[in-house]
Amino acid sequence: MFAAIGIAALTSLAAVTAAHAGCMPLGSAGGLISKNGLIPGTVAVNKAQAKGGGKVIKIVLCQNGNSFVYQATVLGKQGDVKNVTINAKTGQ
Template sequence: MRQVGIMAMAVAILAMAGGPAEAGCLSWKQAGPVIAKNGLVPANVVYDSVQKRTGGKIVQAKLCEDGGSFRYKFSVLGPTGDVVKLDVDANTGQF
């Protein structure tokens, strides 16, 4: 019985981790065509750069557009358990 409760809690936490969609943002899987169409810095290049810079694990990545400007937004679980949010300019790759 206790295992069922723990499993239900884990499922609820994972469901919340995705959170509500942010207006103007695409999931990592949906971003490819937009990246190609707009000549943005390739997603894999930015992803690798964020991982090297933080030393952590990326737990969420998305591409957001606001008024014609594109930004990659990342949530990174750091090596000590802290969560860091980073924005990267999708046109230049600059943090």
């Protein structure tokens, strides 16, 4: 039973890591944000909170070639968790 729980935990961790491949925390993204004319992290947090209907508990900046998005995890008012994507150039 404990082995099954351990395997499930590792599988969940691998899924989270894969979901954030090519991503960096906002604290490390300042140069990339200014160099590429992206919306500031604080603006992205506000937009993610509005879009997700709750409080951002994690946000990262992800790059895929010349495309940038903020990936946010939002904790809703009812305790629900939502993943929200914000275009880092347009704020949409």
